[in-house]
Amino acid sequence: MSVAGYPLSPDPNVEWTGAKRRYDIVKEAVIAIVAVSLLTTLLALLFSSPDSKPVTIAQWAVEAPQDFLATAAAELDGTSGLATYGPPYTHTPGAGQNIIGGISLQRLVGVRIPIDTARAFVLDPLAVPVANDPTLAAALTRYEHAPRAVQQRWATGFANSLAHTQTSGTSVAAGGFGPVPEMLGGLLGMARSGALDAALISTSRFYQTNFTKALLFLADGSYLETVASQQNLLGSQWGMMNETGSYPGQAWLWLYTLWYQVPPFSTSDNADAQIWAIMAILSLALVLIPFIPGVRSIPRWVPIYRWIWRDYYRRASSSP
Amino acid sequence: MIPPDRTPTWTGRVRGVAEAALPPERLLPDTQPAYVASWIYVFGVLTLAALFVVLVSGAVIALAGPAWWHGSTVGHFFNSVHLWGTELFFAFMVVHLWGKFFMAAWRGRRAMTWITGAVAFLVSIATAFTGYLTQQNFDSQWIGTQAKDGLNASGVGAFFNVLNYGQMLLWHVVLLPFVVCLLIGGHVLLVRRRGVVPPLPIGDEKP
Numbered sequence: 001m002s003v004a005g006y007p008l009s010p011d012p013n014v015e016w017t018g019a020k021r022r023y024d025i026v027k028e029a030v031i032a033i034v035a036v037s038l039l040t041t042l043l044a045l046l047f048s049s050p051d052s053k054p055v056t057i058a059q060w061a062v063e064a065p066q067d068f069l070a071t072a073a074a075e076l077d078g079t080s081g082l083a084t085y086g087p088p089y090t091h092t093p094g095a096g097q098n099i100i101g102g103i104s105l106q107r108l109v110g111v112r113i114p115i116d117t118a119r120a121f122v123l124d125p126l127a128v129p130v131a132n133d134p135t136l137a138a139a140l141t142r143y144e145h146a147p148r149a150v151q152q153r154w155a156t157g158f159a160n161s162l163a164h165t166q167t168s169g170t171s172v173a174a175g176g177f178g179p180v181p182e183m184l185g186g187l188l189g190m191a192r193s194g195a196l197d198a199a200l201i202s203t204s205r206f207y208q209t210n211f212t213k214a215l216l217f218l219a220d221g222s223y224l225e226t227v228a229s230q231q232n233l234l235g236s237q238w239g240m241m242n243e244t245g246s247y248p249g250q251a252w253l254w255l256y257t258l259w260y261q262v263p264p265f266s267t268s269d270n271a272d273a274q275i276w277a278i279m280a281i282l283s284l285a286l287v288l289i290p291f292i293p294g295v296r297s298i299p300r301w302v303p304i305y306r307w308i309w310r311d312y313y314r315r316a317s318s319s320p
Numbered sequence: 321m322i323p324p325d326r327t328p329t330w331t332g333r334v335r336g337v338a339e340a341a342l343p344p345e346r347l348l349p350d351t352q353p354a355y356v357a358s359w360i361y362v363f364g365v366l367t368l369a370a371l372f373v374v375l376v377s378g379a380v381i382a383l384a385g386p387a388w389w390h391g392s393t394v395g396h397f398f399n400s401v402h403l404w405g406t407e408l409f410f411a412f413m414v415v416h417l418w419g420k421f422f423m424a425a426w427r428g429r430r431a432m433t434w435i436t437g438a439v440a441f442l443v444s445i446a447t448a449f450t451g452y453l454t455q456q457n458f459d460s461q462w463i464g465t466q467a468k469d470g471l472n473a474s475g476v477g478a479f480f481n482v483l484n485y486g487q488m489l490l491w492h493v494v495l496l497p498f499v500v501c502l503l504i505g506g507h508v509l510l511v512r513r514r515g516v517v518p519p520l521p522i523g524d525e526k527p
Binding site for chain 2: 005008009010011012013014015018019020021022023024025026028032033036039040041043044045047048049050051052053055087088097105106108109110112113209212216218219224228231235243247253270272273276277280286287289290291296298299300302304305306309313315316317
């Protein structure tokens with residue numbers, strides 16, 4: 001039995017004709033805007049917002065010259081993470097993550113932001129200092145005119161030797177690696193001066209808005225990751241939803257981040273592709289909940305609605 | 321004398337449809353069904369209010385350019401308002417979303433209301449993400465270089481380049497806010513059109 005105006009089983013398909021109450025939508029909107037404005041202002045004044053300075057390539061070259069040189073050598077001999085990345089950057093056979101089996105959207109889309117790592121990060125930038133450095137110019141010319149196999153032997157030999165020696169950061173030891181020590185020494189000096197930061201974003205146009213090359217080069221080394229690790233931003237540290245300092249980050253990415261912490265994704269070479277596929281399916285499911293049998297019935301089984309509408313049900317159930 | 325042309329105009333037709341779907345008393349009501357009486361209903365309007373704060377603070381930053389807030393106390397304050405407005409926006413929106421889920425608010429031809437809300441939530445995540453990418457600080461560097469792998473693996477990265485600052489800035493300040501506002505505007509109009517979903521029948525818990 002229900003009270004007039006409070007039907008126990010209201011039909012959601014027909015317009016409500018039961019009991020009503022006064023409501024002022026404009027007043028509600030104004031109060032909400034004022035309240036939220038005051039709250040955000042208070043939070044901004046109390047807690048401010050983080051703004052950690054960006055890492056520069058100059059800073060990297062000064063603070064971690066060994067890592068810088070190892071990265072540059074790997075870009076030169078084509079063994080770096082980026083040089084072997086695959087689409088959308090490089091034409092590396094077989095590279096690219098698979099969603100399942102051999103299905104790869106990454107390979108399907110192909111190389112759309114092509115990057116020749118040796119040229120982009122070493123050879124082209126060195127064209128700047130060689131104008132005032134005949135020795136460096138001769139080294140670069142010698143390298144450019146050497147057969148590809150010889151270039152590879154020099155660069156790989158230099159990269160291997162770096163792994164076993166400590167670089168002072170001001171000079172690069174020679175040792176049977178052709179002109180590579182001279183070239184990378186020049187690149188290190190250029191980086192420490194800040195000129196490489198500028199060279200990696202410059203194009204034939206004056207205005208620049210694309211930092212793809214500079215960021216990819218930074219990300220290929222270990223220095224950026226070391227700085228991120230100190231701020232608890234690594235993927236293994238739930239970094240995607242963390243913020244620099246003690247600030248709340250993108251907490252809404254908790255589910256996306258969660259997958260990276262659990263097997264098999266935590267150890268999978270295809271984790272990104274697989275997790276994106278899972279999140280795409282879950283996102284679609286969220287949007288289509290009204291049409292998914294079972295899921296759309298969960299609200300009926302969980303009596304939270306009884307709490308939300310408790311006043312209505314009390315009135316509807318009370319005797320007239 | 322030429323007789324008046326009685327052929328309906330496009331404008332007249334649109335006005336007729338709009339007035340029939342959303343007459344003024346439905347668009348700006350001063351009564352609500354009696355069951356609309358819970359704090360959970362406040363989170364919808366709080367989400368809208370937080371969106372307003374985010375848009376205004378973002379517009380203030382836009383007035384002086386994206387690098388302004390790094391060297392100005394006033395600019396940094398507005399960036400802080402933008403950040404906390406975003407945090408509150410998502411907090412309110414998630415509570416609103418869960419509340420509507422547990423009310424099965426898609427009942428009674430309200431599926432499109434749910435869909436526009438859910439899509440607005442997903443597009444808002446993308447909008448916030450591009451904001452993090454365009455801060456021009458270490459956060460942007462790290463988030464961009466990490467996120468590229470997921471986007472590249474899904475094929476999206478070839479077109480949506482998170483390391484291209486100019487592209488991300490325009491997505492953040494123009495394209496995505498436009499879509500979010502469009503979706504949320506449509507969502508609110510659908511709520512007004514269909515009305516707030518009535519309570520579930522008591523004793524309906526069994527599957």
